[in-house]
Amino acid sequence: MVRKPPNYCPDCGSELQEKHHDGRERGYCQNCSELFFQSPRPTAWTVVHEDEKAVFVRTSNGPWSVPGGFVEVDESAAEGAVRELEKETNLRVSSEQIELIRTGFHMNDPDDGSLLSICFAVPRSEVTGQMRPKNEIAEVEFCCPDLLEKRGERIRSVDEHRHEVAILKARSL
Ligand SMILES: [Zn+2]
Incomplete structure (x- = not known):
């Protein structure tokens, strides 16, 4: 969970890509195969x-x-x-x-x-x-x-x- 829209993966530092998931674009790390959900x-x-x-x-x-x-x-x-x-x-x-x-x-x-x-x-x-x-x-x-x-x-x-x-x-x- 991150508070601001991330540009880089908090785990490995790779640049995130956008991936459509559950109705909106979210940050995705190809290296870790991980989606990042922005939560308030x-x-x-x-x-x-x-x-x-x-x-x-x-x-x-x-x-x-x-x-x-x-x-x-x-x-x-x-x-x-x-x-x-x-x-x-x-x-x-x-x-x-x-x-x-x-x-x-x-x-x-x-x-x-x-x-x-x-x-x-x-x-x-x-x-x-x-x-x-x-x-x-x-x-x-x-x-x-x-x-x-x-x-x-x-x-x-x-x-x-x-x-x-x-x-x-x-x-x-
Ligand atoms: Zn990563």
């Missing part, structure tokens, strides 16, 4: 929301985003989402309490390869802990994308979308 890395995110607002975080140079990150090998997506939430914001919630709201993908990011994003939501009332920025996070705020944009701050479009889906789902309950 799973990421998990949590929208902690109340009314129109949600918890957003940012690193010192980065745009605002929903808390989240890469899932570890021994975690479910929900376990990864709540671990990242606590790691970044000090907010705690059980992985059973968060609700799956959306999945999506991102192709061939130069840094991270291909990502599968799994997004959860939870009402703020179900979360415990004093909100504060932790680890690589410089700021954490209970806010909404419109207000951040009015202040001239950057927010990733994928995170605006995550916020919107969470608010719409919460309203429809």
